[in-house]
Amino acid sequence: MDAHHDAHSSDGIAMPKPHVCSSQTFMGILLTLLFLTFLTVYISRFDFGSANMLLAMAVASVKASLVVAIFMHMLWDTTINKIFFISSFLFLGLLFLFTFADLLARADLETRHGRVAPLDPSEMPEFTSGSEKRFFDQYKSK
Numbered sequence: 564m565d566a567h568h569d570a571h572s573s574d575g576i577a578m579p580k581p582h583v584c585s586s587q588t589f590m591g592i593l594l595t596l597l598f599l600t601f602l603t604v605y606i607s608r609f610d611f612g613s614a615n616m617l618l619a620m621a622v623a624s625v626k627a628s629l630v631v632a633i634f635m636h637m638l639w640d641t642t643i644n645k646i647f648f649i650s651s652f653l654f655l656g657l658l659f660l661f662t663f664a665d666l667l668a669r670a671d672l673e674t675r676h677g678r679v680a681p682l683d684p685s686e687m688p689e690f691t692s693g694s695e696k697r698f699f700d701q702y703k704s705k
Contacts, residue, residue: 584633592633599626 603622611618632638637645 588633592629595629596626 599622603619606618606622607615631648637648
């Protein structure tokens with residue numbers, strides 16, 4: 564064996580075999596993605612009310628799934644990589660869940676107190692004296 568081959572040998576470790584998709588697979592994915600893009604544009608011309616966002620996200624999810632499965636090779640990847648990939652979306656979902664829960668709690672506070680949160684610090688009585696006032700005054704003068 565030559566030096567180049569020895570540098571890339573697996574030393575007895577079973578390495579996964581690389582796969583290559585056929586050109587027919589790539590052409591099929593290309594046509595599907597183009598069709599879904601035109602479908603997205605076509606759907607956007609109609610008013611489905613509150614379902615507009617749901618339809619757009621459904622089509623985008625199908626397109627993203629195709630890209631992840633074929634072009635990111637998740638379809639042929641190991642199980643542990645699939646688990647980590649899916650769990651990242653679960654954590655992203657938790658981030659959105661906590662963000663929306665916070666927004667909903669703030670809306671409840673606004674209706675309970677009968678006023679919206681003031682944008683001007685001078686409207687907030689707790690910020691009209693002391694160190695908070697100095698903090699906001701330094702930004703007011705700029």
